[in-house]
Amino acid sequence: MAADDLGLLRGEGIFETVSVRDREPFMLDRHLDRLRTSAKITGIAVPWTDDDLATACAETIAAAAGDPENLQVPRFRLRITVTSGRGSSRGAPTLLVMVAPDVEHPGGAKVGICPWPVNEMSPLVGAKVTSRHDYTLAHHDAVARGADEAVLYNTRGMLVEGSATNLFLVVAGRLSTPSLATGCLPGVTRSLIVDLVEVHERDDLTADDLRFATEAFLTSTTRGVQPISEVDGKALRSSPGPLTTAARNALENLRTSRTTDRV
Numbered sequence: 001m002a003a004d005d006l007g008l009l010r011g012e013g014i015f016e017t018v019s020v021r022d023r024e025p026f027m028l029d030r031h032l033d034r035l036r037t038s039a040k041i042t043g044i045a046v047p048w049t050d051d052d053l054a055t056a057c058a059e060t061i062a063a064a065a066g067d068p069e070n071l072q073v074p075r076f077r078l079r080i081t082v083t084s085g086r087g088s089s090r091g092a093p094t095l096l097v098m099v100a101p102d103v104e105h106p107g108g109a110k111v112g113i114c115p116w117p118v119n120e121m122s123p124l125v126g127a128k129v130t131s132r133h134d135y136t137l138a139h140h141d142a143v144a145r146g147a148d149e150a151v152l153y154n155t156r157g158m159l160v161e162g163s164a165t166n167l168f169l170v171v172a173g174r175l176s177t178p179s180l181a182t183g184c185l186p187g188v189t190r191s192l193i194v195d196l197v198e199v200h201e202r203d204d205l206t207a208d209d210l211r212f213a214t215e216a217f218l219t220s221t222t223r224g225v226q227p228i229s230e231v232d233g234k235a236l237r238s239s240p241g242p243l244t245t246a247a248r249n250a251l252e253n254l255r256t257s258r259t260t261d262r263v
Contacts, residue, residue: 001094002086005094012083012131013044013083013130014128015128016035016080019075020075020102030191035080038126041124041127044090045084046082076101077103078098080095108228108230110233111162111228112141112145112231112233114142114151115141117157118138118153119154149164151207151231154182159205159206161184162220165218165219166184167210168193168199168244169216170215171209177190177193179203182203189220189221192254196251211232216228216244217244
């Protein structure tokens with residue numbers, strides 16, 4: 001990447017992170033769809049076809065998997081980044097594809113509720129952009145308080161998402177998740193869970209709903225379904241609970257079925 005790339009100078013970039021097992025990127029088609037949605041929201045050009053991008057991903061995955069240092073790595077994390085390119089105004093976009101060993105997230109997550117709100121009216125809502133430093137600061141704040149992940153709320157005081165995750169919680173016996181109207185990112189794993197199990201999408205979930213939930217979990221490409229064990233230092237009643245376990249099993253069954261279909 002050049003020193004005058006707008007991805008560096010102004011943070012003008014969009015990206016996707018994809019889980020890779022057995023050299024196969026999981027749900028790459030959905031990730032590419034969202035990349036193009038992010039491109040429309042931000043005005044960043046993505047001139048490559050899906051086949052072009054898939055080929056670049058496959059070549060990068062093959063190179064990483066063939067590295068002697070990675071022979072014992074069970075799974076990888078693929079990242080596709082597109083920036084606005086070089087110069088003082090947008091020119092030809094820059095494409096970066098990288099693969100790294102995935103990070104395990106064993107056990108339950110400890111979450112801390114961020115002390116400041118995020119803007120659900122931002123023009124970037126719905127786009128997965130590289131310039132989300134407010135979310136990075138929220139994550140650092142949560143870690144400083146002994147948590148693993150931050151949970152954010154919007155200017156209306158309603159739950160939105162984690163700093164790098166989507167949020168699900170059980171309220172009054174029903175599995176619920178913040179709706180897209182709250183300003184949350186339309187996560188790929190989130191959408192899969194909504195398709196696989198019964199989920200109530202709500203725009204009125206509060207921090208107290210999470211604190212007093214019978215069970216809750218986070219979702220992301222790298223975490224899959226990860227139960228939440230603590231909220232602001234206090235243990236939830238069940239971790240993982242039965243609805244968390246059902247969602248995790250449904251996601252793993254989907255992954256297994258897609259792997260079997262390729263054999």
